[in-house]
Amino acid sequence: MATRKNTPAATSGPAARPDPPVKTGRPARRTGGRGQAGAGPAAVPAGGRRPGRRALITGASAGIGAELARVFAARGHDLVLVARSADRLAALAAELAADHSVEVRILPKDLARRESPAELAAELASAGLEVDILVNNAGILEVGPFHAARTDRLLQLLDLNAGALTALTSLLLPGMVARGRGRILNVASIAAFQPVPSMAVYAATKAYVLALTEALSEELRGTGVTLTALCPGLTATDMMADIQAGSATAREIPALLVSSPADVARDGYTALMAGEVIRVPGLGNRIATGWSRVAPRWLVRTVAGLASRQADWMRR
Numbered sequence: 001m002a003t004r005k006n007t008p009a010a011t012s013g014p015a016a017r018p019d020p021p022v023k024t025g026r027p028a029r030r031t032g033g034r035g036q037a038g039a040g041p042a043a044v045p046a047g048g049r050r051p052g053r054r055a056l057i058t059g060a061s062a063g064i065g066a067e068l069a070r071v072f073a074a075r076g077h078d079l080v081l082v083a084r085s086a087d088r089l090a091a092l093a094a095e096l097a098a099d100h101s102v103e104v105r106i107l108p109k110d111l112a113r114r115e116s117p118a119e120l121a122a123e124l125a126s127a128g129l130e131v132d133i134l135v136n137n138a139g140i141l142e143v144g145p146f147h148a149a150r151t152d153r154l155l156q157l158l159d160l161n162a163g164a165l166t167a168l169t170s171l172l173l174p175g176m177v178a179r180g181r182g183r184i185l186n187v188a189s190i191a192a193f194q195p196v197p198s199m200a201v202y203a204a205t206k207a208y209v210l211a212l213t214e215a216l217s218e219e220l221r222g223t224g225v226t227l228t229a230l231c232p233g234l235t236a237t238d239m240m241a242d243i244q245a246g247s248a249t250a251r252e253i254p255a256l257l258v259s260s261p262a263d264v265a266r267d268g269y270t271a272l273m274a275g276e277v278i279r280v281p282g283l284g285n286r287i288a289t290g291w292s293r294v295a296p297r298w299l300v301r302t303v304a305g306l307a308s309r310q311a312d313w314m315r316r
């Protein structure tokens, strides 16, 4: 694992600078999509980086975020990877640097802490790292009756799924607007399209993410910055495995209804580069969200209530 010279030493903790970049082995496949910022292969200036192609991905240590990192690296993007698990980030950075000609930095950070997004932005600035593409993917899920949930866990969910996403967007968007180019991919969920009893706070955060993305995509029309909401359905990641571990109902979900994180990540990248505002991966998910968009609100929540009351996680 080679590291570039003259970069700050790897450290961790709140005052840490980004780890030194892990860089390269084989030449990258250059298959960038169409659109403005970060799209398409860009020439590598001598001794410099490809302009407009650095992506910061939150929640990159596992699941959809790790697969997004693999997709971005395969298309020649330099990366900044963020999550709490430094060891998993380091292993992924080494893998990506070995497989693709890209620079990968890791920035271990607990984004549910209110201070973390500002610390992250300061560390990026002090290391001179411009972010051309922001991927707000980190998220957690809480399943079960609202009245049985721990208040601090619900607030942690709000702080991560909505707070950190909003703060990072607020901190990194001005630079994109000033440069006249940038892209933001916000990972929402099909839960964004309707209230979901038994996942009430989670679904509410995803509705927020979708509404914010749509509003900002209009606000920023003509600036060169685009926003995309990726709205996956059930996806085979640790998030789903954790629910299945404690729930027979979740284990009975047919495999046909579960997407692979790699497929979801590819869909997200394609939609982002095409400047799409909303992407729902998978035909079944598009049908489900289409129904909830046209049916009367009372009917949607009544059906969701009937379904959720059958789940064993509501009998805790």
Ligand SMILES: NC(=O)c1ccc[n+]([C@@H]2O[C@H](COP(=O)([O-])OP(=O)(O)OC[C@H]3O[C@@H](n4cnc5c(N)ncnc54)[C@H](OP(=O)(O)O)[C@@H]3O)[C@@H](O)[C@H]2O)c1
Pocket: 058, 059, 060, 061, 062, 063, 064, 065, 082, 083, 084, 085, 086, 088, 109, 110, 111, 112, 113, 137, 138, 139, 140, 160, 187, 188, 189, 190, 231, 232, 233, 234, 235, 236, 237, 238, 239, 240
């Ligand atoms: N899986 C699904 O069925 C599904 C469906 C629709 C939408 N989504 C959304 O997709 C996104 C990714 O979920 P996933 O399924 O890939 O989940 P996952 O496998 O559990 O991965 C979650 C990622 O978020 C990171 N993370 C969790 N808490 C964090 C914190 N406090 N600070 C920083 N990073 C944190 C985790 O890393 P560390 O633990 O190392 O911090 C991990 O990298 C989420 O926004 C989720 O809501 C998932």
